[in-house]
Amino acid sequence: MEQFCDRQFGVFTTRQVFLEYTRAELRALLARGEWVRVFHGVYREATTPSSVTLRVAAARLSMGLTFLAASYHTAAELHGFSVINDGLTHVLGIQASRSQRLIVHRDRVDPAQLEPINGIVTTNAARTCVDLARALPRMDALATLDLALRQGLSRAELGVEIERQAGRRGCRQAAELITLADCRAESPMESRTRLRCIDARLPHPEPQLEVQTQDGPRRIDLGWRQWQIGLEYDSATWHSGEPAAVRDNPRHNSLTTQGWTIFYTAAPHVYQHPHTFTEPIRQAIATRRA
Structure with missing residues (x-):
């Protein structure tokens, strides 16, 4: 054979x-x-x-x-x-x-x-992205678009393709999500978490927000710089065990020292109970606005 x-x-x-x-x-x-x-x-x-x-x-x-x-x-x-x-x-x-x-x-x-x-x-990449953005659930569709942009596909190419497919089922969802897609997202779960915040009508968070601290630059998965509020997605593989604690704890401590409030979430909350992190963030933003 x-x-x-x-x-x-x-x-x-x-x-x-x-x-x-x-x-x-x-x-x-x-x-x-x-x-x-x-x-x-x-x-x-x-x-x-x-x-x-x-x-x-x-x-x-x-x-x-x-x-x-x-x-x-x-x-x-x-x-x-x-x-x-x-x-x-x-x-x-x-x-x-x-x-x-x-x-x-x-x-x-x-x-x-x-x-x-x-x-x-x-x-091709643009046709594939728009097909999936039309057909997939919203969180998976945005994660796909984010990753495609991160790998070099342009928003302009997506715009041309969405016009080509105008009128097809799911085009309204795809067009909306293309405007929300962001190449800065570093994982599909970060993309899904960001969409949960947007759908909860929170101000749009900035992906991979960089903060200058006394210990050097620190990055937060999602953040609201104006109110010094951050949101971290805790991956079971990346944020578990002693090595993760040794890496993450000093970073979080330095952010807290700078006046930042950091919230945390994980996959079960993102998929099933997003209010467990979106509502505390909403309250924190309201407090800092006041």
């Missing part, structure tokens, strides 16, 4: 298998776990790791097509600004899929909206 795998991103079809193996041998290799079924009629060796390029190549072969374009979540993976891993492969087409893991979107696309990445055709 090597000659096929080398040309097809590590996958091969049932038809290609039968050039060298019998049906019984195919079943035995699958049963022993030496080969893995990717999509209907397409396989990979167990030692070949799955990847986004492999999955799109497998989708094209499974559907019997000579051309297939990745889209939505899968296109975002190829571009490097995916924030949601739904475990599915998303492509454009008109042919129905026989796999629950393969989603075919029957969207029209202009050839100018396509580009190759690592040998795989995909919707």
Whole structure:
């Protein structure tokens, strides 16, 4: 199978298998776990790791097509600004899929909206971003836009694309979130936290706000400089354990010495109970305004 795998991103079809193996041998290799079924009629060796390029190549072969374009979540993976891993492969087409893991979107696309990445055709960055900004929940959509801007996509390109898609479902949400997107956000959860603040009708916070202290510059995930109020998102991986305390505590102490009030939040609060941090911040801003 090597000659096929080398040309097809590590996958091969049932038809290609039968050039060298019998049906019984195919079943035995699958049963022993030496080969893995990717999509209907397409396989990979167990030692070949799955990847986004492999999955799109497998989708094209499974559907019997000579051309297939990745889209939505899968296109975002190829571009490097995916924030949601739904475990599915998303492509454009008109042919129905026989796999629950393969989603075919029957969207029209202009050839100018396509580009190759690592040998795989995909919707370009702007088209991908706007598609996701229309389709995803608001918090995930903004996180996608923030990351895409951080990686170099321009707001102007997004503006052109949103005009191109005017009238499609979700365009109003996408247009609103494009105006809120900010390349300074350093993680998807920071983006989601920022949107919770905006949706709570707080003054818009500044991402990665830098404060000069007597111990040097300090950065806060989100902040309101006018009122010296900051909000930190506590990641379980980055802000836990003794090393995190050794790193974070002096930083927070120096901010407090400068007169800053720092609030904290974590994923459960952002997703389910945003009032637990937005309301205390609202009260703190009101107090400092007074």
